[in-house]
Amino acid sequence: MQTKRMTFPGRWLPYALLAPQIIITLIFFIWPASQALYQSLLREDAFGLSTTFVGLANFSRLFADAYYLNSLSVTAVFAIGTTLLSMSAALLLAVTVNRMLRSRDGYTTLLVWPYAIAPAIAGVLWWFIFNPSIGIVPYVLDMLGYRWNHRTSGADAMILVIIAAAWKQIAYNFLFFLAGLQSIPQSLIEAAAIDGAGPAKRFWTIVFPLLTPTTFFLLVVNVVYAMFDTFGVIHATTQGGPAQATNILVYKVYADGFVGMNIGSSAAQSVILMAIVIALTVIQFRFIERRVNY
Amino acid sequence: MVENRPLGNLVAHLILILGVALVLFPVYVAIVASTQGPGEFLRGTLPLVPGSHALENYRAMWEAGLSRAGAPPAGQMLWNSLVMALAITFGKLSISLLSAFAIVYFRFPFRLFFFWIIFITLMLPVEVRIIPTFRVVADLGMLNSFAGLSIPLIASATATFLFRQFFMTIPEELLEAARVDGAGPLKFFKDILLPLSITNIAALFVIMFIYGWNQYLWPLLITTDPDYYTIVMGLQRMTTAADGDPQWHLVMAAVVMAALPPVLVILFMQRLFVKGLTETEK
Amino acid sequence: MARIKLEGLKKTYAGGVQAVKGIDLEVADGEFVVLVGPSGCGKSTLLRMVAGLETISEGRLEIGDRVVNDLEPAERDIAMVFQNYALYPHMTVFDNLAYGLKNRGFKRDEIERRVQEAARMLEIEEFLPRKPRKLSGGQRQRVAMGRALVREPAAFLFDEPLSNLDAKLRVQMRVEIKQLQRRLKTTSLYVTHDQLEAMTLGDRLVVLNGGRIEQVGTPMEIYARPASIFVATFIGSPAMNLIPLDYLRERGNGLLDDLPEGTDIVGIRPDDLHMQAPSGPHLVVESKLELFEAAGAESHLYVRLAGSEQPTVIRTAGQPPVSEGETLRFHVRREALHPFNHESNKRMGG
Numbered sequence: 001m002q003t004k005r006m007t008f009p010g011r012w013l014p015y016a017l018l019a020p021q022i023i024i025t026l027i028f029f030i031w032p033a034s035q036a037l038y039q040s041l042l043r044e045d046a047f048g049l050s051t052t053f054v055g056l057a058n059f060s061r062l063f064a065d066a067y068y069l070n071s072l073s074v075t076a077v078f079a080i081g082t083t084l085l086s087m088s089a090a091l092l093l094a095v096t097v098n099r100m101l102r103s104r105d106g107y108t109t110l111l112v113w114p115y116a117i118a119p120a121i122a123g124v125l126w127w128f129i130f131n132p133s134i135g136i137v138p139y140v141l142d143m144l145g146y147r148w149n150h151r152t153s154g155a156d157a158m159i160l161v162i163i164a165a166a167w168k169q170i171a172y173n174f175l176f177f178l179a180g181l182q183s184i185p186q187s188l189i190e191a192a193a194i195d196g197a198g199p200a201k202r203f204w205t206i207v208f209p210l211l212t213p214t215t216f217f218l219l220v221v222n223v224v225y226a227m228f229d230t231f232g233v234i235h236a237t238t239q240g241g242p243a244q245a246t247n248i249l250v251y252k253v254y255a256d257g258f259v260g261m262n263i264g265s266s267a268a269q270s271v272i273l274m275a276i277v278i279a280l281t282v283i284q285f286r287f288i289e290r291r292v293n294y
Numbered sequence: 295m296v297e298n299r300p301l302g303n304l305v306a307h308l309i310l311i312l313g314v315a316l317v318l319f320p321v322y323v324a325i326v327a328s329t330q331g332p333g334e335f336l337r338g339t340l341p342l343v344p345g346s347h348a349l350e351n352y353r354a355m356w357e358a359g360l361s362r363a364g365a366p367p368a369g370q371m372l373w374n375s376l377v378m379a380l381a382i383t384f385g386k387l388s389i390s391l392l393s394a395f396a397i398v399y400f401r402f403p404f405r406l407f408f409f410w411i412i413f414i415t416l417m418l419p420v421e422v423r424i425i426p427t428f429r430v431v432a433d434l435g436m437l438n439s440f441a442g443l444s445i446p447l448i449a450s451a452t453a454t455f456l457f458r459q460f461f462m463t464i465p466e467e468l469l470e471a472a473r474v475d476g477a478g479p480l481k482f483f484k485d486i487l488l489p490l491s492i493t494n495i496a497a498l499f500v501i502m503f504i505y506g507w508n509q510y511l512w513p514l515l516i517t518t519d520p521d522y523y524t525i526v527m528g529l530q531r532m533t534t535a536a537d538g539d540p541q542w543h544l545v546m547a548a549v550v551m552a553a554l555p556p557v558l559v560i561l562f563m564q565r566l567f568v569k570g571l572t573e574t575e576k
Numbered sequence: 577m578a579r580i581k582l583e584g585l586k587k588t589y590a591g592g593v594q595a596v597k598g599i600d601l602e603v604a605d606g607e608f609v610v611l612v613g614p615s616g617c618g619k620s621t622l623l624r625m626v627a628g629l630e631t632i633s634e635g636r637l638e639i640g641d642r643v644v645n646d647l648e649p650a651e652r653d654i655a656m657v658f659q660n661y662a663l664y665p666h667m668t669v670f671d672n673l674a675y676g677l678k679n680r681g682f683k684r685d686e687i688e689r690r691v692q693e694a695a696r697m698l699e700i701e702e703f704l705p706r707k708p709r710k711l712s713g714g715q716r717q718r719v720a721m722g723r724a725l726v727r728e729p730a731a732f733l734f735d736e737p738l739s740n741l742d743a744k745l746r747v748q749m750r751v752e753i754k755q756l757q758r759r760l761k762t763t764s765l766y767v768t769h770d771q772l773e774a775m776t777l778g779d780r781l782v783v784l785n786g787g788r789i790e791q792v793g794t795p796m797e798i799y800a801r802p803a804s805i806f807v808a809t810f811i812g813s814p815a816m817n818l819i820p821l822d823y824l825r826e827r828g829n830g831l832l833d834d835l836p837e838g839t840d841i842v843g844i845r846p847d848d849l850h851m852q853a854p855s856g857p858h859l860v861v862e863s864k865l866e867l868f869e870a871a872g873a874e875s876h877l878y879v880r881l882a883g884s885e886q887p888t889v890i891r892t893a894g895q896p897p898v899s900e901g902e903t904l905r906f907h908v909r910r911e912a913l914h915p916f917n918h919e920s921n922k923r924m925g926g
Contacts, residue, residue, distance in 0.1 A: 005466050006629055007401045008479040017396035018408050020389040021449055025411055027434075028427060028446035029418045035426035093313045096306045103307075109564055110314045115571070116556035118508035118526045124533050124549055125320035128327065128542060134340050136323065170317065172571070179572055199302070228421045232510035236530040250421040257425040258515065266425055273422040281417050467662030470629050471723075475676035476650035485675070489666040 033274065039267035058268035067244060068252070068269075075248045078162060079226035086166035087218055090173030095203065097174075098181040108178065115171035119164075120232030126164035127237040130156075150238065154245025157238045161246050164237070165230045172225075173218050180214030181207065220284045227276065249273060321553070327546035328352070340542075351547040360532050360544060368548050371525040375507055376555070378443045378524055382506030383499055385448030391491070394457035395483055399469070416451045420512055428515050438519040447512060453498055456573060460494050461487070497570030500563050504556045525552040578640035578653070578730035578763055579605045580626065585635035587621050587787075595621045597787035598635070603731075606761040608754075610778030612768055614810070618787040620735055623767045627733050628652050640730055650679070655724035656733040660740060661716045663708040669695075669719050670704040673726050694725040697756070714745045721753070725760075732757070734766040738773065750776060771811050775799070783807050801914075805921045808843045808914060814876060814889040816843045816914070823884050824859060831859050835915045836925025843914035846876070846891040849906040858909045863888060865902050870895055879904065 043054045062068045097107045114122070129135050130150060138148035150157040184207060192202045231250045234240060240247035240255060247255075253273060257266025327340060329348040359367040396402075397409055420427060427446065436442030464487070472482045488495075513527040523531075529552055532545045560567050580603040587596035596618045603609045611619040624630040626637060628649035637645050644652045655676075663672050673691045682690075695701040698718045708716055717737065724732055737753075738746045754777055757764050768774050774781050775795040783790040783798065783806075791803040802808035802816070809815045821840050825832050835842070849861075863879035866887075877890040877898065890906060898904060915924040 003398055003401050004469060006470060008399055010400055010479060013479060014396040014400035014402045017392040021393040022408060022411060024445065024449045025415055027430060029415050029449060032423040032426035032430055033418050036423050093310065096309045099306055107310050107314065111317055113557050113560050114317055116504050116560045117553050118510060120510045120526055120530060121549055121553050124529055125324055127533065129320055129323055136340055175568060175571060228419050231421055236533060254424055263425060270422050274418065277419065277422060278417045465660060465662060467658040467660055471658060471662035473649045474627065474656050476679035481679065486664060
């Protein structure tokens with residue numbers, strides 16, 4: 001990795017400059033993470049008095065546990081649902097805004113602010129709108145003949161958290177799609193028009209393929225978001241229920257470890273989550289041209 | 295644009311207006327709800343026009359909170375959120391600037407190793423190491439404190455990489471001219487590097503402030519004393535209670551107050567926000 | 577005011593690449609010395625070693641009477657003008673000039689006095705409150721000069737300072753730099769790849785190639801007696817023609833017999849091929865005109881020598897009445913021949 005052609009001399013200064021960042025990283029990131037790794041190989045007895053080394057038993061127990069397997073599939077549904085909903089809505093809006101000239105900035109402003117809303121607040125907002133007794137959406141659905149109740153229906157609850165999580169993320173996806181669209185040279189579109197391609201054909205044969213890097217980047221970012229940043233959405237609304245229907249992995253690791261105090265299992269879950277983040281980060285850095293050049 | 299047919303434009307505006315409406319809808323509902331009287335919600339459906347109880351609802355939340363739900367006054371929680379968000383923001387900015395400066399402008403043993411340590415933080419969000427991190431903070435006696443709320447969150451690979459990237463684009467000759475002009479490393483940092491980075495710092499400030507303000511899991515873990523509750527996590531206590539005891543008008547007043555500061559930051563600093571977002575790429 | 581003395585200076589990079597392969601040079605107090613050579617010849621590296629921006633791998637560097645090998649750039653009492661000017665974009669012109677003085681702890685009124693004086697000298701007083709971004713290329717160039725001037729250093733170092741200017745401005749600034757240096761009599765080391773700039777500016781030139789000195793001398797010495805084939809073709813435009821001795825000997829009727837031992841290539845400047853026969857001993861070559869290039873006051877004739885197809889350039893004043901395809905005779909005086917050996921690349925006979 002490069003430095004400047006010329007650098008400052010200095011024996012201790014660079015270490016002093018790095019110290020705050022490194023110390024915080026070691027204490028609050030590396031050390032806890034290695035603790036999680038270590039604990040995932042141990043089992044505590046019921047009173048926390050003795051621990052025994054159990055190897056990979058915590059992991060094998062997890063993968064034999066119906067609740068954990070359920071959580072895995074719930075997470076997959078939630079992540080895919082959130083990503084697809086948010087990205088397709090954002091792409092539609094970005095493509096539409098991009099053809100505007102004078103009103104582009106106005107629409108952009110109106111569309112980007114939900115980025116500032118915390119996932120937990122997004123959850124509460126939609127929880128309120130979908131409230132079975134006073135919410136507006138259940139009222140409308142009722143007229144259409146559907147009895148909405150996310151307190152008893154797992155499917156309803158899943159739809160609710162997906163909408164809440166996707167709603168907040170539209171702003172982010174919209175901005176990146178818009179930037180991607182604006183980086184496509186106008187001359188390409190014009191050339192396609194001269195070649196006789198209509199608007200829809202131009203979109204699917206020229207614009208969409210050229211957006212692929214943006215789309216792929218957003219795909220990874222959205223999956224990461226849905227898997228790790230949406231704890232608040234779940235915790236502030238369904239709390240994993242009803243009947244585990246929205247118990248995504250990050251919520252489960254919190255509930256098992258912090259509330260249920262099952263350290264070994266929670267640590268093993270942490271380790272699996274770490275493996276997932278690492279895999280996603282590697283994908284992101286490996287296949288997407290990134291700003292970091294080693 | 296190759297061609298913009300009037301009909302196409304009409305459809306486009308319709309799509310956008312619908313999109314904006316959908317995006318705004320939940321917040322509109324929240325604002326309307328926060329202006330209703332306490333009896334409004336017993337009647338079944340939520341009114342769609344603002345009521346007349348805005349002032350008293352907001353004042354009640356600001357001053358008293360929902361004590362039955364274990365939530366302190368919103369004014370207090372907002373203050374806690376502000377302190378935490380600013381501490382996280384300034385902390386992240388300062389340690390990242392210093393790290394990036396060291397990595398770009400010095401050559402020293404283990405440089406790459408330190409770079410990787412910082413990089414690893416990208417892969418270890420709080421969510422994957424909840425219990426052991428909680429233990430560390432507890433062992434250090436930092437539960438229920440602003441230090442505990444902010445310091446563990448200020449390591450930032452993203453900001454470090456962004457500043458590193460930016461520093462690499464600063465012409466070599468500027469450093470050389472400064473050295474010929476007699477500036478040592480710290481002087482160069484203060485006189486040249488910081489002023490040149492000001493736009494980047496501002497853009498990151500916006501992103502980091504929102505990040506800090508919106509922290510949820512972390513305050514939830516390490517605060518048990520309501521004096522240190524932040525507004526975003528405090529909300530959850532109210533909703534759980536509000537489900538049984540419908541005080542939605544008050545809860546929604548708190549929701550609006552919790553969402554307002556970061557939304558205002560984005561609206562007033564949209565250009566910096568977009569720059570910060572697209573350049574940090576997450 | 578100071579002399580600069582380089583003794584066996586070498587620069588070896590970490591990968592083992594040697595950019596500067598042992599340079600000995602003494603720049604007298606008040607002298608203007610130009611380092612010239614093609615890109616990659618090590619001239620910039622050498623200048624940066626003098627400035628203290630590159631470490632010295634081997635050798636000894638004196639500025640004034642001090643050995644400065646291990647001193648910081650700021651401690652060497654030099655000022656530098658950079659190719660891209662390297663002005664601090666966030667500071668006004670005044671602050672750009674004052675920064676070095678502030679860092680050295682000058683008093684405020686002394687800073688003010690020096691900045692105003694330098695600004696007056698360079699006619700940039702009106703720009704003092706502006707930021708560099710608001711200035712044109714030529715004005716930025718002056719500010720960069722001013723930043724060097726205010727310091728009143730022992731030596732000026734210039735790293736291709738004119739190469740970012742357009743042709744017209746470049747000539748103008750060249751003259752100004754020369755006049756300024758004459759007036760201040762500050763020892764100056766100037767790097768350029770432009771041989772014309774080098775010829776017109778320098779009291780002495782140092783021609784560098786591949787990290788070594790090819791020749792040191794006044795511009796006229798170097799032009800008149802290039803020490804190697806490299807110098808012969810690098811200095812002067814159009815470049816010197818190189819013609820195998822054997823070709824000329826057939827046409828030399830004995831004139832070439834006294835060329836020094838070892839000569840196998842003969843260099844002839846494009847100006848030294850004349851259409852009219854001069855008085856005194858000379859040789860005659862025949863050629864076919866391929867291309868005629870009129871450049872106003874002078875013309876360039878691109879020809880091929882009869883019987884060898886050797887491409888050759890001739891420069892003449894005005895516009896001779898010739899047409900392409902025509903066969904022309906050229907006359908070369910004996911004194912205009914530069915004897916070289918193609919293996920050693922050196923000039924023969926000292």
